Amino acid sequence: MASIDQLPEISASYAQAVASIDQLTVFDGSAGVSGQTNEVLAQFLTFIKNATGIDVAELVNKRADGTTTLNHPVPVEEDK
Numbered sequence: 001m002a003s004i005d006q007l008p009e010i011s012a013s014y015a016q017a018v019a020s021i022d023q024l025t026v027f028d029g030s031a032g033v034s035g036q037t038n039e040v041l042a043q044f045l046t047f048i049k050n051a052t053g054i055d056v057a058e059l060v061n062k063r064a065d066g067t068t069t070l071n072h073p074v075p076v077e078e079d080k
Helices: 007-019 030-050 056-064
Strands: none
Touching: 007 030, 030 056
C-alpha cells in the first residue's frame, strides 16, 4: 500500500506541470478540455494499476457504493 501513499505526491507533480502552462489553444471547446482531463486521469489510473497492481478506480467505486471501507471490506449479505 506504500504506492497509494505516493498518490498525493504524484498528483501534485502533475498539477505543478499543468500549472506551468502559460498559454493553451483549445480547438474543440471546453468539451475538449474536459475530455483531455478525463483521458489523462484514465491513463494515470491505468499506470498506477500496471505499476502496482492496485486498481484505484475500483477502490474508489467500491468506496462510493459502500461495498468497502478504506481499511476493510464491508460484509455483504447474499439474498437467500
